[in-house]
Amino acid sequence: xxxxxxxxxxxxxxxxAIAITLLVIDxxxxxxxxxDTLASNxxxxxxxxxxxLNSFVTILIIWMNHHNLFGHIxxxxxxxxxxxxxxxxxxxxxxxxxxxxxxxxxxxxxGSAAILYSGTFLLMAFAFNLLWRxxxxxHRLLGKNITAAQVRSINRQYIVGPVFYGLAFILxxxxxxxxxxxxxxxxxxxxxxxxxxxx
Amino acid sequence: xxxxxxxxxxxxxxxxAIAITLLVIDxxxxxxxxxDTLASNxxxxxxxxxxxLNSFVTILIIWMNHHNLFGHIxxxxxxxxxxxxxxxxxxxxxxxxxxxxxxxxxxxxxGSAAILYSGTFLLMAFAFNLLWRxxxxxHRLLGKNITAAQVRSINRQYIVGPVFYGLAFILxxxxxxxxxxxxxxxxxxxxxxxxxxxx
Amino acid sequence: xxxxxxxxxxxxxxxxAIAITLLVIDxxxxxxxxxDTLASNxxxxxxxxxxxLNSFVTILIIWMNHHNLFGHIxxxxxxxxxxxxxxxxxxxxxxxxxxxxxxxxxxxxxGSAAILYSGTFLLMAFAFNLLWRxxxxxHRLLGKNITAAQVRSINRQYIVGPVFYGLAFILxxxxxxxxxxxxxxxxxxxxxxxxxxxx
Amino acid sequence: xxxxxxxxxxxxxxxxAIAITLLVIDxxxxxxxxxDTLASNxxxxxxxxxxxLNSFVTILIIWMNHHNLFGHIxxxxxxxxxxxxxxxxxxxxxxxxxxxxxxxxxxxxxGSAAILYSGTFLLMAFAFNLLWRxxxxxHRLLGKNITAAQVRSINRQYIVGPVFYGLAFILxxxxxxxxxxxxxxxxxxxxxxxxxxxx
Numbered sequence: 204x205x206x207x208x209x210x211x212x213x214x215x216x217x218x219x220a221i222a223i224t225l226l227v228i229d230x231x232x233x234x235x236x237x238x239d240t241l242a243s244n245x246x247x248x249x250x251x252x253x254x255x256l257n258s259f260v261t262i263l264i265i266w267m268n269h270h271n272l273f274g275h276i277x278x279x280x281x282x283x284x285x286x287x288x289x290x291x292x293x294x295x296x297x298x299x300x301x302x303x304x305x306x307x308x309x310x311x312x313x314g315s316a317a318i319l320y321s322g323t324f325l326l327m328a329f330a331f332n333l334l335w336r337x338x339x340x341x342h343r344l345l346g347k348n349i350t351a352a353q354v355r356s357i358n359r360q361y362i363v364g365p366v367f368y369g370l371a372f373i374l375x376x377x378x379x380x381x382x383x384x385x386x387x388x389x390x391x392x393x394x395x396x397x398x399x400x401x402x
Numbered sequence: 403x404x405x406x407x408x409x410x411x412x413x414x415x416x417x418x419a420i421a422i423t424l425l426v427i428d429x430x431x432x433x434x435x436x437x438d439t440l441a442s443n444x445x446x447x448x449x450x451x452x453x454x455l456n457s458f459v460t461i462l463i464i465w466m467n468h469h470n471l472f473g474h475i476x477x478x479x480x481x482x483x484x485x486x487x488x489x490x491x492x493x494x495x496x497x498x499x500x501x502x503x504x505x506x507x508x509x510x511x512x513g514s515a516a517i518l519y520s521g522t523f524l525l526m527a528f529a530f531n532l533l534w535r536x537x538x539x540x541h542r543l544l545g546k547n548i549t550a551a552q553v554r555s556i557n558r559q560y561i562v563g564p565v566f567y568g569l570a571f572i573l574x575x576x577x578x579x580x581x582x583x584x585x586x587x588x589x590x591x592x593x594x595x596x597x598x599x600x601x
Numbered sequence: 602x603x604x605x606x607x608x609x610x611x612x613x614x615x616x617x618a619i620a621i622t623l624l625v626i627d628x629x630x631x632x633x634x635x636x637d638t639l640a641s642n643x644x645x646x647x648x649x650x651x652x653x654l655n656s657f658v659t660i661l662i663i664w665m666n667h668h669n670l671f672g673h674i675x676x677x678x679x680x681x682x683x684x685x686x687x688x689x690x691x692x693x694x695x696x697x698x699x700x701x702x703x704x705x706x707x708x709x710x711x712g713s714a715a716i717l718y719s720g721t722f723l724l725m726a727f728a729f730n731l732l733w734r735x736x737x738x739x740h741r742l743l744g745k746n747i748t749a750a751q752v753r754s755i756n757r758q759y760i761v762g763p764v765f766y767g768l769a770f771i772l773x774x775x776x777x778x779x780x781x782x783x784x785x786x787x788x789x790x791x792x793x794x795x796x797x798x799x800x
Numbered sequence: 801x802x803x804x805x806x807x808x809x810x811x812x813x814x815x816x817a818i819a820i821t822l823l824v825i826d827x828x829x830x831x832x833x834x835x836d837t838l839a840s841n842x843x844x845x846x847x848x849x850x851x852x853l854n855s856f857v858t859i860l861i862i863w864m865n866h867h868n869l870f871g872h873i874x875x876x877x878x879x880x881x882x883x884x885x886x887x888x889x890x891x892x893x894x895x896x897x898x899x900x901x902x903x904x905x906x907x908x909x910x911g912s913a914a915i916l917y918s919g920t921f922l923l924m925a926f927a928f929n930l931l932w933r934x935x936x937x938x939h940r941l942l943g944k945n946i947t948a949a950q951v952r953s954i955n956r957q958y959i960v961g962p963v964f965y966g967l968a969f970i971l972x973x974x975x976x977x978x979x980x981x982x983x984x985x986x987x988x989x990x991x992x993x994x995x996x997x998x999x
Contacts, residue, residue: 217817220416241511282995312838398481419615440710597680618814639909796879
């Protein structure tokens with residue numbers, strides 16, 4: 204027997220909402236020394252704000268895509284719930300590498316931070332593809348109103364994530380700044396694409 | 403194809419509920435030195451409690467207004483979801499400047515804290531107006547039961563936010579206390595207005 | 602025009618769920634010195650665990666009562682939402698005095714901690730009564746299936762909270778331990794009563 | 801009068817979603833000394849990541865089982881809500897012993913940490929059984945579409961938890977690593993079982 208999708212969506216929404224809100228916890232209140240002012244200290248922490256903003260936008264976009272994916276699905280099963288759990292694992296983990304990048308960018312250790320940051324996005328993109336492929340394979344969990352041509356079209360769109368986050372992951376080993384810029388560019392690309400998309 | 407508004411409301415509600423509850427995390431347990439008592443230490447931290455209370459009330463009011471706004475909306479689209487995301491970004495960010503004001507009021511750096519605090523409220527007011535203007539422009543996403551006259555009336559009401567938070571933002575550069583008092587006054591004004599409003 | 606109660610319940614549920622889960626954040630990982638073991642250190646922190654448990658049970662009971670209260674209500678209005686917000690304010694604030702009691706019980710400052718802890722419960726009881734009285738006054742927001750006799754019966758039951766939390770508040774000024782024991786006794790009393798109640 | 805199960809599920813989902821997301825808060829950003837690199841420091845913290853992952857998977861599985869349990873239930877009563885509260889208490893508490901194990905594994909105090917960690921899982925398994933036994937006893941709260949044979953079958957499945965977590969609890973006193981490996985093996989066993997189950 205297959206269950207309705209409602210409670211899985213509600214649970215996932217809860218995790219997305221909490222993960223996106225928890226990002227702010229890692230924004231550290233600065234305690235400038237006497238020779239420094241609060242303002243200059245805050246400006247000096249710009250990587251923290253950029254990392255916060257980038258992770259916020261990315262989680263928001265993933266949530267929108269998750270919302271779309273569930274619009275195509277008419278039922279769920281336990282393995283689908285576990286794959287969804289893998290995606291949520293990446294989402295809840297994201298605040299940790301975000302903090303790492305925020306703290307280590309421009310310092311020794313920025314490479315490791317960027318590897319973990321881009322690696323988390325890469326794993327997230329894989330999980331999202333896995334979730335979709337599992338659900339859409341032979342129309343396993345899809346509704347009747349979606350055609351095979353539409354499935355193939357979505358398959359093609361979803362390849363962007365693993366390819367470019369994979370590139371960012373490789374770049375993180377050699378060119379930290381380029382890797383991070385690529386991740387930010389992807390967030391902007393997804394936001395612009397999402398805003399123009401027709402459902 | 404346009405989707406129903408339910409899951410966006412649920413996600414937004416989650417973010418509002420978490421952001422309003424996370425404010426308490428920034429209430430720091432005092433560790434008074436020997437010459438001081440816990441009671442006097444707690445009283446000395448009154449800016450922390452005022453900032454907590456003010457941010458709580460403001461998020462509550464924004465949530466109520468968000469609730470009203472969605473009452474007028476009958477469908478959503480991707481750009482609307484991104485604009486809603488911009489509003490949620492301000493809401494989730496609010497605990498950070500709240501902590502800054504709580505910690506720096508009365509100390510060097512209070513100006514920067516007040517600028518960021520009032521600036522966040524100003525951006526939030528802009529995001530709220532943008533969300534409404536986008537939805538209501540040519541009745542883009544509105545339901546049929548709202549008239550053009552009502553839209554214009556709501557447009558006028560919503561101007562209050564950007565104008566007065568803008569004033570508070572400018573004041574933060576010259577008169578920190580006045581700026582913060584204006585922000586508190588706005589929260590009280592909104593609460594009183596909301597409690598008297600007829601839906 | 603009056604709105605349906607659904608989204609207020611959902612938002613309140615979110616705040617209750619987060620506040621009850623956030624309590625664990627204030628459970629501090631001990632770092633025993635060399636002469637001490639982790640086990641004895643954890644046992645020494647028993648006030649922290651008791652405070653956590655007591656606050657957890659209390660929020661759970663309040664949520665159950667909130668659930669019951671909304672079962673009697675058929676519509677809401679803005680002032681009711683603000684009064685509900687006052688109750689949620691106490692609920693989100695509770696982790697702070699809980700931490701204070703956990704840290705200061707048995708040390709100098711325990712009096713102030715107990716005053717704030719019992720005071721928060723007292724304010725919460727007042728807010729709950731206010732919410733109910735406002736909704737039930739002249740059947741303002743009630744459904745048709747509740748009689749005036751039932752309203753009076755609920756009125757009487759709800760007096761328990763302000764009276765005994767008021768007593769605990771007064772006791773906190775003179776007898777800290779007795780005050781805290783009374784608060785714990787109230788949580789047990791409410792849990793037992795709730796488990797026996799027939800809806 | 802018995803109430804519908806909707807709001808209890810929503811509240812529980814909220815607590816599950818927050819508890820699973822809060823786990824990341826206890827992932828500490830390392831601050832390596834000069835002689836160490838960020839990468840080696842992160843690798844050295846592998847118990848923290850294993851503990852995070854194990855607790856994440858366990859909460860996810862419990863949520864899936866909770867979801868299944870509620871699928872069999874057609875009504876609730878106050879005592880059921882309190883038993884559900886006991887289960888949620890264990891779930892919200894889990895981040896604390898998770899942090900303890902993450903920090904103390906391989907150090908003095910690892911025994912106490914493992915006892916508390918396995919003890920929490922044991923209590924959680926007891927609470928889950930209690931919740932199910934109470935609901936299913938003489939079909940108290942069950943729907944009509946579940947047979948007595950199905951109830952007995954579920955009863956048998958649910959015995960696994962208390963037995964093996966009980967074993968892990970006993971092992972924690974003598975063989976910390978074996979105890980923790982058993983807990984991880986249980987999580988994997990549950991995940992595999994869940995993914996193969998037919999609803």
